[in-house]
Amino acid sequence: MEKFLTVCPYCGCGCGLYLHTEGGRITGVSPSRNHPVNTGSLCVKGWNSYEFIQHPDRLKYPMIRERGALRRATWKEALRKVAGELSRIKDSRGPDAIGVLSSAKCTNEENYLMMKFARAAIGTNNIDHCARLCHSSSVGGLSAAFGSGAMTNSITEIKDARVLFVIGSNTTEQHPMIGMHMLDAVDRGASLIVADPRKIPLAGFARIHLRHRCGTDVALLLSIMNVIVAEGLVDVEFVRRRTENFDAFSSLLEEYRPDTGERITGVKADDIKKAARLYASEKRSMFFYSMGITQHVTGVDNVKACADLVMLAGHIGLPMTGLNPLRGQNNVQGACDMGALPDYYSGYQAVKNPASRRKFEKAWRKRLPDRPGLTLMEMLHDGVRAMFVMGENPALSDPDTTHVRERLERLDFLAVQDIFLTETSEYADVVLPAASFAEKDGTFTNTERRVQLIRKAVEPPQEARPDWQIICNLSGLMGAKMHYRGTYEIMEEIALLTPHYGGTLHHRLDEGFGLQWPCPDISHTGTPYLHRKKFARGLGSFTSVGYMPPAELPDGDFPFLLTTGRISFQYHTGTMTRRTHIIEREEPVCLMEINPEDAKRLGIAERQGVRVKSRRGEITVTAAITERTPEGTVFLPFHYREAAANILTNPALDPAAKIPEFKVCAVAIEKAG
Amino acid sequence: MNANNVYTPSEALIEEVITLSRNVNLYTVKTKEEIKWLPGQFFMVSVFGFGEAPISVTSSAREPLKFCIKKVGHVTGAIHGLRAGDTIGIRGPYGNAFPLDVARGRDVVIIAGGLGIAPLRPLIHEFMENGKDYARVFLLSGSKTPADVIYSEECALWEKRGIRVTLTVDCPDDSWDVCTGLVTAHLDKVEADFQNAASYICGPEVMIEAAMKAVSARGIPEERIITTLEAHMKCGVGKCGHCYMGPKYICTDGPVFSYKELRRLAERFGKGHGPQDDPMWGY
Amino acid sequence: MKKNMPVPIKTEAVKEWVLDKNHLSYWLRQLRKDFELVAPLRERNDIVLKRIDRIHEIALDCPASIPSPKEFLFPQFEPMLTKGTDGISDLRDGSKRVIFGVRSCDVSAVNLLDKFYLSGIADPYYESRRKNTLFISLVCNVPDGTCFCAGLGTGPYLKTGYDIQLYDLGDRYLLQAGSKDAERLVGRHRFLMRKPSKTDHEDQYEAQASSKAMFAERISLEGARQMITDGKVADDFWQDVAERCFECGGCVYECPLCTCFSVIDRKYNAGPADEQVERSRLWDACMFKGFTGMAGGALPAEKRILRTKRWFYHKLIYYPETLGAFGCTGCGRCTITCPGKIDMASVVHRMGNEYSKG
Incomplete structure (x- = not known):
């Protein structure tokens, strides 16, 4: 039996685990005991992450669509077809008629190559990935406030914190190993403040549970800050030395007294005051947020309000403090870092900045487009004629999927590169089989900026190839030759061009459990917390704006507020978890959480079928009656293709970050026949 | 090598498929080697590619091997897709059998709910064939709707051979002119000498519990109230752990238990197994 | 009165040898000729139990809580059988393995696993692996902070129930063979060993006492x-x-x-008419x-x-x-x-x- 240390392919925790193999087959996993994140534990997904790797549904050879059906093709044929079609469209309609979706499930090296492929081989900045749907508001909001959008502190610091403020994150279920550290902190006497409309498991351990209405986060945070200012709990020294724009901001705060906050959010003014005092008066206070903050039309506003709260209390730039967005995908941090974004090269070097552009032009020996490209939602809703999608499944993951599917249908050309046939590949002209995390080398960057090596444990099934090799092959066919002997050579190029990753070379990562960026050179040992002494942008900026209601609120026709999210046993669109026996057995059907009062009013019984309708479509799901969800609100997970919550969700976008409002839309509910 | 691997199913040919109700079929299967079983035992039946499920035998030892299968899940769904001439895998028989000594010389009250009649059928045959060993035999069989009633024709045959049969449905329609309501409501019609009787009960778990309580209240001692339970199983031989009930495994310690044993388990360890009063998912 | 005197256990009952530490690698290398050698290895401070290529890398000073060797008898994922057009084939593993460097607690666990899996209707997959696996356990001298075997009698050393048990006596090991198979195996390389002397047994006693004293946890x-x-x-x-x-x-x-497991069927299509079903079991x-x-x-x-x-x-x-x-x-x-x-x-x-x- 062989064992290979690698990184879990699920969430952003980035747990270290060993893959066990016997005779070239995966036979199990075990947690790494000394890994700083998971310290010998794993969640149910991690423990069962071995099963999908060798599922018979894995894509084993390239396929080309002919007369409506996919047929087996050779690599040569398939690659020629993709390169040929993309070149044809590039020539006839210009490079910006092509859109590329990179993947938060792929390695840093692959994301880097993908953005190089888009920019240097195709010649467009139309590259994006699913971070648009989860943390684009963090990147936008935090760049304005701090100059950097990443989690500021480290997971290992959590257990020593005195106060944890968690808003819009169901941490124990969605980032279980971070949840574990939080529970540990509570056991050691820390106070936990949870702000979430739902009674999430973590709320059971909270000193204060602020159950605000969905979409009223800005009002809640501003009224907390109002209390901090009114009661003189501001860290005056910090605000004076390290921030700017306080005056304009403080006049905004005056409008949000606790009673105003109570009126908008439904949280008692008293609780708002208590939370403010608790958070501000303790020095080791960490602040966490996740999709509950970002996935709103006011996502950037929400993030800015979080940033302002942290600065007001002076809880940043030290260990056991900070503003900590929890990233959802194993490598969503890395995919952003690598510049799989329409407006940035790797290391957040702006496309608009001529100096950055020249640097990459010189390194790649290609002229690069100077206009930022289209975002994911813009690509899917207008703009492009052809798309190349690597390891993403927009046909299930994006809001208003009926519309998304229509758009995919109308594309002149769609190539999908994945490990399974996804809902998106139903529209693909060419499907390319990729290697899974267990079948290739590379690096993932977890939510705390830890760049870690993944290691090949088994061969890919039949003809499947690692994504980076496929990109190299394609790029070569499109006139931009890429040649790397291994992923370590790609990392060397990344290090050369990306200041944060200057020292994260593979041989260094191999020594321990990775390095946390910024790691500017090969002697640097990584950075556990950011913004020490100075913010990335110099001074921190107070940028909050006033409260704006969600784009679509319940009304007479659609009287319920629908909020969506994940459940602990499934993962995203289920391509991996739904092929894992034990996980699928736990949650095989899409359950809609509904409050007992609402269920009684509608005459809905436990586990009864219900139809959920929004202005965009309808689905049938099973009702689960629970106090977890407040009255007037229902909750749906988005994992299930047979009951796709995103048929219902509202594609209204945050004007700056272009993130859709997954967390709030209006629905009507009735018993199904 | 297969011979000594208990997990390897032997191939069996489906000889006949008879539809008993809208979702229940009767499968007669033929095995290469002769297999013997006792009333109450079960086999692990597999359809390759779908999995295995425990299915109790519904035929008596003198008949060919028969399974009465309701379409409820993945494996039974796959079995319902098979026809005469197809093969399935079987291994067994597993589990204990219905004890007969508790009934010798006594009145017997058999209570079946829905598909619960299937494992009780070989027992009924035993009582018919060896009638002289037992006193009167009463059968109470309940179904949800008239469309769910199975073995109704056989019931007529059994009646002719001395079994006192009462059929009832919960939700009658116009065609139904016999009894309605839950089986337990018809116990009054059973003129058995309860103090001195034995009872065999099978059906959904809620019904089993109600029926055991009802016959116990009428005076049948707990050790002579016999039931058979079903559970999620993967191995059938006491290794996989799925069918636990306190320290017992339903596959090897059961599936046949007396009310006395079940009461004792519940007293010692709480129910720990059985339908819960309120649904809870998540925390 | 004489009748009630406790009868001293005859030391001959247990076959014992002394192995110089310098000869350990040689001995293991010899064993590896007939067995797959599995032992603990230090990897970035983690202890990993896996096949050993370089014997000198074996980590014997590691805390007791190396991963449980259960997976070598009952793997997390184990193919059971396949069914193709040509019938069913059995995929039982019968590889010969020596698992070196496990602790007494795990040997105690294996004894109980034997009772569970092999009693009644024996589990053929476990049986086949168990028959071909030999455990060489090490009397525990580096207990973890989380260990509490000492109060349960499942460690740190065993009186019975082991295959081969090693006491670390500083510059040498005291070997005890607890089964006939083990005796035969040690016997093959008897030229490396010598019979224990009185000093060896005194050192053994000291090792037992000091190892027991190292446990922090007492759990009843x-x-x-x-x-x-x-x-x-x-x-x-x-x-x-x-x-x-x-x-x-x-x-x-x-x-x-x-010990619980689930069973899954997976269909693999080798060709349109050639469907292979693999039935596997996995930890549940x-x-x-x-x-x-x-x-x-x-x-x-x-x-x-x-x-x-x-x-x-x-x-x-x-x-x-x-x-x-x-x-x-x-x-x-x-x-x-x-x-x-x-x-x-x-x-x-x-x-x-x-x-x-x-």
Whole structure:
């Protein structure tokens, strides 16, 4: 039996685990005991992450669509077809008629190559990935406030914190190993403040549970800050030395007294005051947020309000403090870092900045487009004629999927590169089989900026190839030759061009459990917390704006507020978890959480079928009656293709970050026949 | 090598498929080697590619091997897709059998709910064939709707051979002119000498519990109230752990238990197994 | 009076040898000719139990809580059989393995696993692996902070029930062979060994005493068992425990004495008419509500309290009743892995704090 240390392919925790193999087959996993994140534990997904790797549904050879059906093709044929079609469209309609979706499930090296492929081989900045749907508001909001959008502190610091403020994150279920550290902190006497409309498991351990209405986060945070200012709990020294724009901001705060906050959010003014005092008066206070903050039309506003709260209390730039967005995908941090974004090269070097552009032009020996490209939602809703999608499944993951599917249908050309046939590949002209995390080398960057090596444990099934090799092959066919002997050579190029990753070379990562960026050179040992002494942008900026209601609120026709999210046993669109026996057995059907009062009013019984309708479509799901969800609100997970919550969700976008409002839309509910 | 691997199913040919109700079929299967079983035992039946499920035998030892299968899940769904001439895998028989000594010389009250009649059928045959060993035999069989009633024709045959049969449905329609309501409501019609009787009960778990309580209240001692339970199983031989009930495994310690044993388990360890009063998912 | 004198155990009953530490690698290299050699290895400070290519890398100074060797007898994922057009073929593993450097607690666990899997209808997959596996255990001299075998008699050294047991006596090992197979195996390389002297046995005694003294944890499973069977432990206690459960299954996966599995069928299409079905089994856990889920969708143990309670009842009450020993060897792995800190040691501690005083 062989064992290979690698990184879990699920969430952003980035747990270290060993893959066990016997005779070239995966036979199990075990947690790494000394890994700083998971310290010998794993969640149910991690423990069962071995099963999908060798599922018979894995894509084993390239396929080309002919007369409506996919047929087996050779690599040569398939690659020629993709390169040929993309070149044809590039020539006839210009490079910006092509859109590329990179993947938060792929390695840093692959994301880097993908953005190089888009920019240097195709010649467009139309590259994006699913971070648009989860943390684009963090990147936008935090760049304005701090100059950097990443989690500021480290997971290992959590257990020593005195106060944890968690808003819009169901941490124990969605980032279980971070949840574990939080529970540990509570056991050691820390106070936990949870702000979430739902009674999430973590709320059971909270000193204060602020159950605000969905979409009223800005009002809640501003009224907390109002209390901090009114009661003189501001860290005056910090605000004076390290921030700017306080005056304009403080006049905004005056409008949000606790009673105003109570009126908008439904949280008692008293609780708002208590939370403010608790958070501000303790020095080791960490602040966490996740999709509950970002996935709103006011996502950037929400993030800015979080940033302002942290600065007001002076809880940043030290260990056991900070503003900590929890990233959802194993490598969503890395995919952003690598510049799989329409407006940035790797290391957040702006496309608009001529100096950055020249640097990459010189390194790649290609002229690069100077206009930022289209975002994911813009690509899917207008703009492009052809798309190349690597390891993403927009046909299930994006809001208003009926519309998304229509758009995919109308594309002149769609190539999908994945490990399974996804809902998106139903529209693909060419499907390319990729290697899974267990079948290739590379690096993932977890939510705390830890760049870690993944290691090949088994061969890919039949003809499947690692994504980076496929990109190299394609790029070569499109006139931009890429040649790397291994992923370590790609990392060397990344290090050369990306200041944060200057020292994260593979041989260094191999020594321990990775390095946390910024790691500017090969002697640097990584950075556990950011913004020490100075913010990335110099001074921190107070940028909050006033409260704006969600784009679509319940009304007479659609009287319920629908909020969506994940459940602990499934993962995203289920391509991996739904092929894992034990996980699928736990949650095989899409359950809609509904409050007992609402269920009684509608005459809905436990586990009864219900139809959920929004202005965009309808689905049938099973009702689960629970106090977890407040009255007037229902909750749906988005994992299930047979009951796709995103048929219902509202594609209204945050004007700056272009993130859709997954967390709030209006629905009507009735018993199904 | 297969011979000594208990997990390897032997191939069996489906000889006949008879539809008993809208979702229940009767499968007669033929095995290469002769297999013997006792009333109450079960086999692990597999359809390759779908999995295995425990299915109790519904035929008596003198008949060919028969399974009465309701379409409820993945494996039974796959079995319902098979026809005469197809093969399935079987291994067994597993589990204990219905004890007969508790009934010798006594009145017997058999209570079946829905598909619960299937494992009780070989027992009924035993009582018919060896009638002289037992006193009167009463059968109470309940179904949800008239469309769910199975073995109704056989019931007529059994009646002719001395079994006192009462059929009832919960939700009658116009065609139904016999009894309605839950089986337990018809116990009054059973003129058995309860103090001195034995009872065999099978059906959904809620019904089993109600029926055991009802016959116990009428005076049948707990050790002579016999039931058979079903559970999620993967191995059938006491290794996989799925069918636990306190320290017992339903596959090897059961599936046949007396009310006395079940009461004792519940007293010692709480129910720990059985339908819960309120649904809870998540925390 | 003479009749009541305790009869000293004859030392000849156990075959013993002394092996110079310098000869260990040579001996293992010889063994590797006939066996796959598995041993603990240090990897970035983690201890990993795996096939050994370079014998000098074996880590013998590691804490006891190396991964449980259960996976070599009952792997997390094990193909059972395949069915193709040409019938069923059995995929039982019969590779010969020596697992070197495991601890006494794990050998105790294997003894109980033997009882479970081989009694009644024997499990053929376990049986086949077990027959071909030989454990060379090391008397524990580096217990982990989480270990508590010393109070349970499942370690740090064993009186019976081992294949080969090694005492570290400084510059040499004292080898004890506990089975005929083991004796034969050691006998093959007898030229490396010598018979133990009185000094060796004195050093052995010292090793036993010092190893016992190193344990920090004292956990009384018997006390917990009594509190439960006396009806002292209320459901509120279990409810609190259940609320901390992450439902990861880690306690079961890591436990050297958890035996449950599930079986899955997978269809592989080699060609349009050539379908192969592979039936495999994989670790399953009673911590999952689907574990007892019925075909129609009913979930008998949907409430988490039933499942967490079950795990403790199984280990503390059912195991002694059915197999004659606690379903816990004090290896402490659940303490390391449980994200909610509701492992055996923590829960028994808590139970004691709440109920033993009253």
